Amino acid sequence: MSKALDGVRILDFTHVQSGPTCTQLLAWFGADVIKVEKAGEGDATRGQLRDVPDADSLYFTMLNHNKRSITLDTKNPKGKEVLNTLIKSCDVLVENFAPGALDRMGFTWEKIQELNPRMIVASVKGFGPGPYEDCKVYENVAQCAGGSASTTGFDDGPPLVTGAQIGDSGTGLHLALGIVAALYQRNTTGRGQKVLAAMQDSVLNLCRVKLRDQQRLDRTGLLKEYPQFPDSKFGDAVPRAGNASGGGQPGWILKCKGWETDPNAYIYFITQAPVWGAICKVIGQEDWITHPDYATPAVRLSRLKSIFDRIEAWTMTKTKFEAMKILNEFDIPCGPILSMKEIAEDQSLRATGTVVEVDHPKRGKYLTVGNPIKMSDSLTEVVRSPLLGEHTDEVLTELGYGLEAIAALRTEKVV
Ligand code: CAO
Numbered sequence: 001m002s003k004a005l006d007g008v009r010i011l012d013f014t015h016v017q018s019g020p021t022c023t024q025l026l027a028w029f030g031a032d033v034i035k036v037e038k039a040g041e042g043d044a045t046r047g048q049l050r051d052v053p054d055a056d057s058l059y060f061t062m063l064n065h066n067k068r069s070i071t072l073d074t075k076n077p078k079g080k081e082v083l084n085t086l087i088k089s090c091d092v093l094v095e096n097f098a099p100g101a102l103d104r105m106g107f108t109w110e111k112i113q114e115l116n117p118r119m120i121v122a123s124v125k126g127f128g129p130g131p132y133e134d135c136k137v138y139e140n141v142a143q144c145a146g147g148s149a150s151t152t153g154f155d156d157g158p159p160l161v162t163g164a165q166i167g168d169s170g171t172g173l174h175l176a177l178g179i180v181a182a183l184y185q186r187n188t189t190g191r192g193q194k195v196l197a198a199m200q201d202s203v204l205n206l207c208r209v210k211l212r213d214q215q216r217l218d219r220t221g222l223l224k225e226y227p228q229f230p231d232s233k234f235g236d237a238v239p240r241a242g243n244a245s246g247g248g249q250p251g252w253i254l255k256c257k258g259w260e261t262d263p264n265a266y267i268y269f270i271t272q273a274p275v276w277g278a279i280c281k282v283i284g285q286e287d288w289i290t291h292p293d294y295a296t297p298a299v300r301l302s303r304l305k306s307i308f309d310r311i312e313a314w315t316m317t318k319t320k321f322e323a324m325k326i327l328n329e330f331d332i333p334c335g336p337i338l339s340m341k342e343i344a345e346d347q348s349l350r351a352t353g354t355v356v357e358v359d360h361p362k363r364g365k366y367l368t369v370g371n372p373i374k375m376s377d378s379l380t381e382v383v384r385s386p387l388l389g390e391h392t393d394e395v396l397t398e399l400g401y402g403l404e405a406i407a408a409l410r411t412e413k414v415v
Pocket of ligand 1: 038039096100102136
């Protein structure tokens with residue numbers, strides 16, 4: 001079967017997490033991704049958070065599937081020659097170096113355009129143009145600067161970063177979309193272009209409902225679906241909303257049977273308006289269906305805390321899975337709080353290829369997250385990440401280098 005991006009060749013200069021997430025997705029869609037790594041060193045994450053001595057870390061293996069790896073000293077004149085050839089033969093260069101690093105290497109946009117006017121140059125940077133454009137950025141910096149941390153957590157606690165890597169993997173996703181759009185536009189213009197995804201911008205894009213709420217707060221002084229309503233005062237910025245649901249259907253995390261010993265014995269419960277009657281019946285509070293204090297979403301808003309306390313008295317009598325089963329019979333939206341252990345063992349996620357077991361020559365079998373985007377005509381097969389420089393000879397041969405030339409590059413430590 002063919003793949004969506006068959007024939008697209010990516011010069012992958014990415015490292016750590018944000019850029020590699022992007023190029024891994026492109027590889028899963030069928031692009032030939034050639035990861036260029038520093039000779040002798042490789043991507044720093046190969047050695048970070050190691051759990052098996054001398055084997056590439058899970059951090060690296062889980063972000064670099066389906067790629068080829070070549071090593072190259074791009075600061076060496078002969079390495080630059082190899083890079084020139086690679087640029088001429090690839091469609092997209094993806095990088096997430098610190099600001100200015102590609103220019104300092106001698107590969108400015110102008111130079112790349114001269115070598116290959118069809119090349120798309122795609123970058124992740126921490127910030128777009130502005131006061132912080134020269135800063136190096138990691139995940140949590142982006143979560144803080146993009147509005148996520150100030151709006152996450154509880155009212156009486158400090159700002160909180162989330163476990164979801166919205167700064168790194170979130171930006172990688174944004175960049176992948178930009179690259180595919182640029183490839184599409186190139187079909188008509190014949191030209192490459194620059195694609196930039198800034199981590200602050202990507203986090204903010206994912207936090208757009210909080211910018212919505214900022215403007216509602218500015219106008220009305222209140223956010224009635226927030227837990228601060230009606231008892232606490234609102235300040236001038238969107239407060240942390242705890243576990244309140246972001247939309248117009250109030251929700252909260254409630255304890256289930258076993259919560260005293262199991263930190264994940266909880267369920268997310270949404271009091272969706274159309275199923276209010278069913279909720280009341282399930283928890284045995286049928287009088288609330290018509291009671292003037294509870295009958296409509298508007299009157300319920302000022303009583304959400306006591307409503308969720310009452311629902312919790314019911315959820316605490318059931319395990320999260322028992323509660324899920326009963327609530328789903330009545331179409332009441334809810335979700336179990338799943339631990340990573342439960343997710344790793346979930347057979348339905350294995351069946352869809354969302355959780356995949358991969359074999360690696362140095363570390364043996366490990367679990368990874370497969371392609372979350374499923375396409376009917378472009379299936380994803382997850383292939384283990386490459387060892388450092390595993391494909392150097394293969395790629396150099398494809399570029400026209402003979403055995404002697406490759407040996408010379410190796411002797412001079414260019415590859
Ligand atoms: N051969 C020779 N030199 C190479 C090379 C190669 N194959 N590949 C990279 N280099 C050089 C670069 O040219 C750069 O050299 P100079 O500093 O002399 O110009 C150097 O290696 C280091 O690059 P870097 O500054 O990008 O790396 P760092 O570890 O210092 O910083 C990071 C890491 C992530 C903070 C920074 O790259 C960054 O801010 N990137 C943009 C934002 C981003 O993607 N952050 C997410 C990271 S995931 O959490």
